[in-house]
Amino acid sequence: MEASLIERLERAVQRLEALGVEPSLASASAGVTNVQECKAKPSESSLLTEWDRLLAEQLAPVKALSQHIPHEAQKSMESFESAFRATRRVLEISLLAKKPESPAELQSLLAPVSKAMGAVTEAAEGRRSCQNHLKVLAEAVGALGFLACGPGTGMSSPRQHVLDCWQSAEFFANKLLMEFRGKDEDQVAWVRGVKALVQHHLEQYVLRNCPTGLRFNPDGVTLAEAVSDGAAATSAPSAQAQAPAPAAPKPACQRPGAPPPPPPGPPPKPLSADELGLETVEAGGGGGGGMSAIFKELSAGEGITRKLRHVTAVMKSKHNPDRTGCVPAAPTAPTATALKKGQPSGSPSLELKGTKWVVENFNGRQDLLVENATPKQSVYVYGCTDCVVQIQGKVNAISLDNCKRCGLVFKDVIASVEAVNCSSVQLQTTGTVPTITVDKTDGAQLYLSQACATNPNFQIVSAKSSSINVIVVPAENDPSDPQEQPIPEQYLSTFKGGKLVTVAAEHSGA
Structure with a gap:
């Protein structure tokens, strides 16, 4: 049965190659095996291929230009990039999974994207030295909310949502253009790169691939199974490194004639006692210092407390008239500044x-x-x-x-x-x-x-x-x-x- 399955999958690869579709889809960074990718229909594979092209041809140049913007904005740009890469994972799972049965399931799927978007938004709150840079990123990253748009949500269409978010960002983008045009063309190029990424390429991507919202596979597995499959694929290399395994068979979706994957590397060298910060026991067994001395004292049982000093009534702080060194007790209820920004302060x-x-x-x-x-x-x-x-x-x-x-x-x-x-x-x-x-x-x-x-x-x-x-x-x-x-x-x-x-x-x- 295994040989029959491999034969069927190889025939599917040949049909994909005849259509000019690359089966691998550069999924190594996303942690999805070739077998999972072959579950997607050939017409759906372009969904991820086009997103990878958007990251490589549009987002990567903007990231390269970000070295010319202020340092605080560079850190926000990292979260901006993380949100786009997390979106690829959502698109990947949508090809394998059925539509979530509840809004809570969809929210859990979008949680990594929301977390990265929230980091960009929080960075723009308050008064910053590079406020306009941070505002451009905060408003522009909201365009990734097209993943939650769709019929019955009360929100605008995904394409309109992307355009609306850029229109909010364009106010701050125009301020940057007016400030740096003719003075710092690198920053001008960065602003125009962000504009092209969101207003043109992301909008066209959404129009072609998600015109009514995020699409799921009606014949796919449940969302939990799709997520667990991806997690298992991500942890597979570490599991193989723990124990040597026999030679792996040829992957189901590997191209004919392609070289086999390299064998797993050797297991890590065990740490020595010095690297662990422990003192070695002297040869001969007894009387050693370090950890052996600690375990020896612990084995004394109740007698371990005999070396402790007795605290008299005079030594207690309540009888000390000098109160200058006392630290006031912290309030029991959390203050407003202690609460994390963006988190509800009470029950829904x-x-x-x-x-x-x-x-x-x-x-x-x-x-x-x-x-x-x-x-x-x-x-x-x-x-x-x-x-x-x-x-x-x-x-x-x-x-x-x-x-x-x-x-x-x-x-x-x-x-x-x-x-x-x-x-x-x-x-x-x-x-x-x-x-x-x-x-x-x-x-x-x-x-x-x-x-x-x-x-x-x-x-x-x-x-x-x-x-x-x-x-x-x-x-x-x-x-x-x-x-x-x-x-x-x-x-x-x-x-x-x-x-x-x-x-x-x-x-x-x-």
């Missing part, structure tokens, strides 16, 4: 308290739903990260407070919708709302209906915020494209006729 909760719906402390939930809301009720969303909240029904007001990378979808609001102390949020209305307020927020995408755009009384109030874009979504039967306009955040003030006149500053990018 979605409940109706009186006339207010409270949604708080969720992380990575794309299915949060407020149902049967009434016009007398309001909605308060607090401390959520990487979540999507949908509100059904007409409500009085909506508040989004201290949230990161969250989406909010609602219909009709009587009073107002506000986002405060947030970053990278999306607000979308399919009905009407009189006022949207954005305060102390970095990165906000406001998706408005035609009803809002044609209402002369509708208004957007913004303060202490940056990177706010307004997208007017066409009606359901309207074939026109969405219209996007940025809200100015930089102004020029001049005196004209003794009066101070302020206008919005205009920027032009490369």
Whole structure:
């Protein structure tokens, strides 16, 4: 049966070669064996081949140019690269696994990508010496969120998500171009490289391979099995190095005529007592120092405490009148600075308290739903990260407070919708709302209906915020494209006729 299986796999390789598809797909770094790669259909192999080409031809030159940017931005660039390489692993598993049965499974699959993206985002928080470099990377890496986009998520299409993220990053990219054009062409080339990577090549990749979201294999294995197979393949070399094994058979997907893999190297030399930091026992057995002396004392049993000094009442600290050397006790409750950034400070909760719906402390939930809301009720969303909240029904007001990378979808609001102390949020209305307020927020995408755009009384109030874009979504039967306009955040003030006149500053990018 084994010979028959090998013969079938070799015939599959020959068909792949006839189609011009490389079976190996350079998967050594991802830890996937050739047998696993042969499970993917020939048409699906291009998914990974094209991603490898994007990493080699677009990401690698940007990484090489990053040696010319500030050191702090170079460290953030490493996390940026890690997020792209972790995405390859997700794409690889999607070819082998069925669609996850729950959002929690999908979240676990995307966890390595989210962790790397979070490191880039955290590096851009606060005031830094190279703020614009860090902001470009933080906004651009959000484009990898296309992995979580798709029908039923309440988010925009994967391609539109990539474009939206770059539009947020382009504001800071234009600042860098204006600062370094004609002064430091290496940094200008780095900015343009990041732009080409995300706006052009990543957008085209998503359009060709993931137009409706991450694709899975309907005939594949479960997600847990696909992940464990990859983990086993990664640990296989170390397992082989522990014990010598007989000559391995020819791999199932190895090309005819290709040389066999090299044999495993010799096992590591055992560490000596000196390398372990231990003292050797003297020849003759007894009376040695070091570890032997320690074990000798431990074997004394209860008598080991006879050498300890007795602590009298006078020696106790409570009887010492001098308190200058005492260290105050630490508070039992953790302070706000002790809590890790981006982590919820309490337990997740979605409940109706009186006339207010409270949604708080969720992380990575794309299915949060407020149902049967009434016009007398309001909605308060607090401390959520990487979540999507949908509100059904007409409500009085909506508040989004201290949230990161969250989406909010609602219909009709009587009073107002506000986002405060947030970053990278999306607000979308399919009905009407009189006022949207954005305060102390970095990165906000406001998706408005035609009803809002044609209402002369509708208004957007913004303060202490940056990177706010307004997208007017066409009606359901309207074939026109969405219209996007940025809200100015930089102004020029001049005196004209003794009066101070302020206008919005205009920027032009490369």
